[in-house]
Amino acid sequence: MEHLETRQKITIMIAVMASLLFAALNQTIVGTVMPRIVSDLGGIQYFNWVFTIFMLTASVTTVLVGKLSDIYGRKIFILTGLALFMIGSFLCGTAQTMIQLIIWRGLQGFGGGMVMATAFTAVGDLFSPRERGRWQGLMGAVFGLASVLGPTLGGYIVDHFDWHWVFWIFLPVGLIAFYLILRLFPQTPRGEKNRIDYTGSIFLVLTIVPLLLAFTWAGDRYTWTSWQILSMIAVSAFSLAAFIWVEKHAENPVMPLHLFKNSIFTLSNVINFLIGVAMFGATMYAPFYIQGVKGISAAESGVIMMAMTLGMVLASSIVGSLVTKTGKYKKLALGGLLVMGAGMVLLSMLTIETSILLTTIYLIIVGLGLGTAFPIFNLTVQNAVSHRYLGVSTSAIQLFRQMGGTIGVSIMGTIMISRMDAKIAATPAPPELANNPAAQTLANINPQVLLSPDQLAAIRSQLPAGMEAVFDQVLLMLREAMNAGISSVFIVGGAVITLAFLCTFFLREIPLRTSNEEPPQEDTGNENQTSDDEQASHRPTEKAGAHH
Structure with a gap:
């Protein structure tokens, strides 16, 4: 893809950044409106899950899609991610209960993880490392722009419209990005379509999810030494050991060690x-x-x-x-x-x-x-x-x-x-609080x-x-x-x-x-193959031989 015309690459990058902006805005805007959503839907005891479920599904999807996109190309995953994110966003706006909102936020997370994984990787497909600096900077600026616009716009929507529009207002941006990616982004498979490492993927998920949950809940919902936190950390440690063993023997590891x-x-x-x-x-x-x-x-x-x-x-x-x-x-x-x-x-x-x-x-x-x-x-x-x-x-x-x-x-x-x-x-507390029953509220x-x-x-x-x-x-x-x-x-x-x-x-x-x-x-290349460095070291000799 780096051999495409400059104009086409810039157009593709505009579409990619629009996809990233769409996903990032939907993340940054939610925090501002959650108090209003809670007052409308109730379920304050599940409040944190609105954020936690997105983090979990996005994190897991990001790491798994990274490997799959190396095999099948980026286009199918960024389009699938955009579609899932748009569907999730629409459904979030229709939620009638907090449980429904949490489920649809999980769907958003799956889509967001795909978009995040493929958007930054697309820069590497389109440009050489020497050229990527400028575009990586602009991608970082997109995140910053979303951090500025999201909370501000979210507050305005809550004050003047219904909170449901927080999830719907950016859908046109997603549709435009989807159309541009569909039309402009080339489909370029990246590697041999070997057997997918399902076992490694499962153990990777079982490593990440309990660990993130443990650190999300520790010190808040449970104490650090509670059996809930310790058991989740133990499950994560066991899964990590199993993951490492599986990856060492996998034909096509999900995370090449x-x-x-x-x-x-x-x-x-x-x-x-x-x-x-x-x-x-x-x-x-x-x-x-x-x-x-x-x-x-x-x-x-x-x-x-x-x-x-x-x-x-x-x-x-x-x-x-x-x-x-x-x-x-x-x-x-x-x-x-x-x-x-x-x-x-x-x-x-x-x-x-x-x-x-x-x-x-x-x-x-x-x-x-x-x-x-x-x-x-x-x-x-x-x-x-x-x-x-x-x-x-x-x-x-x-x-x-x-x-x-x-x-x-x-x-x-x-x-x-x-x-x-x-x-x-x-x-020391103010002396007026001592032996004053009326001041116990302050104490x-x-x-x-x-x-x-x-x-x-x-x-x-x-x-x-x-x-x-x-x-x-x-x-x-x-x-x-x-x-x-x-x-x-x-x-x-x-x-x-x-x-x-x-x-x-x-x-x-x-x-x-x-x-x-x-x-x-x-x-290091692949453990079972000649490294790129070794191949590169032989090229001058080959060229010399051809010259003679």
């Missing part, structure tokens, strides 16, 4: 995992500071967080062009991680007196660093493996980043709550109430006369405790990015290939 002998592939995925931890930590817990500690409304919080996203979009676009122009990427990756780490350290220094302007500047710094590093490690993996492994290697990148985010958010949440509780326990108040202005107003309205000043002291104590917890989260995020920075020092920078037909300089 020999790829992990490639130091660039392995190290890039480790760095991606660490970036996922810090990235999701920043995006999940910065709003806690803005809304809980500073008392800013959710709508204004979204605008402030938009600054980080715009910084990411700007940096991603510029860095992508620089990589394509210069062919260099390691120094840019190190610089991006250094900037992101500095931003995380600055965020860890926030206090209840820090201005919103300064907070916004710190978030922009994080966004600039993230936007610089984010697209590069997609490129390093794709550049280091043979083109026949493009789909499975690209899927691995996304899986490691998603798992990093899921695991990181869970661990950081536990750290935040633990630090908050310790801070509250170490802070037992939960810090989570800081995130709900309505609950705060309701508590204040029910206080006895003369207790307002005591209530303000309690709120100050809770805000300081939440600030301490969030600072701990950002310290951990800074440490994780520091580790990613150190790992990047050991990442070998190899020249970006100018053609997909060139063998990568570091590629």
